[in-house]
Amino acid sequence: MSVARRVGLTPDRQVTLVHALQAVMFGILSVGVWLGNAGVAINAAVGLLVTLLPAYLERNYKFTMSVGLVLWITVAMFLHALGTLPLPGADLATLYGSTWWWDHMTHALSSSLVAGVAYAVARALEEHTDAIVLPPRFLFVYLLVFVMAFGVVWELIEFYISVVAQLLGSGSILTQYGLDDTVLDLTYNTLGGLLVALFGTAHLTGVADELAGRLGGQADEE
Template structure:
């Protein structure tokens, strides 16, 4: 674990990076308002809400969220929102300018989904004596969980695109074709695989907190 985290900045620097990205999201929200772009406003607004989940979970549910996890979550939503805004002065978004941007954000988002699945499964495994999840099963479950979520996401994108076309408005989320969808699934799997391999090193505290809450409910 030490080898994997030795390249990370200090916890103080991680918090600073998180705050800077949150400020950046606020700035992008105002950019969307100034442009009258509903897609930017909605994407950055949702991203800002997501960035408030870690302190909410820690304060109200006593689920520990160390700076690494908070930075991980904030980075994922920041890069997605930034991709919808684009660079200053550019007429195209990063999603349309950079071919790998969509795949990168899919992998990051999938890793968050996988993290939720991993922590929940491990908590159930440790909480209930009658439930035993072998490590291989956990890895397969995470991949299937991520793929299932990815399918739901693609259906949502497709439905939003059709609705926007029918209403004559700009879609909040964009689909780029079947090939892009298949690549999204590939990168979703990569994000899930990373969590399956290294999730135990970073999600132990969250797993323990979920297990504790489950135990308190059964007492």
């Protein structure tokens, strides 16, 4: 039995929760626009678009994801968007700025999504061709290395966006808190990848099979 079912989250309730979180994210986007806060508005808008991507892929390309996976994506995007919103009860501080563990939690969740994508693509390629064989130990290391490399690239993006924002005298969309924070971000990125490598791969088999089927269909057409 999945964790979602153990806590009473049936597929219908998961769909309802996804829609509720999307509605709140739209509210965060509206607040960002109303406040003239580009960081809040852009982060909420990007997160909302990411959560709508599974429905778009299913509608236009018949690519189906499980509702549990869609909820996983939505929760990660929602928590990130919520973390950028100034909160009245905290003197307009954000959860990222006022709650020490918020940034670590969102990094772990986001990196788990990156690891999930990397796993699904790798398994799809393995199933598509006999030329690629990925033993479990290699796949485990591959996921960790991929997540760590992606995390380094992301930290560089955050740094240069902050530099450009300072040069332009505008608020930064992504915030860098210093070297110590970067090291902690990379640590929690690795933790997210490790959790997927250890426990999450079973939930991504369907996506990998779907991708493999698409690759097979393309090969047949050629």
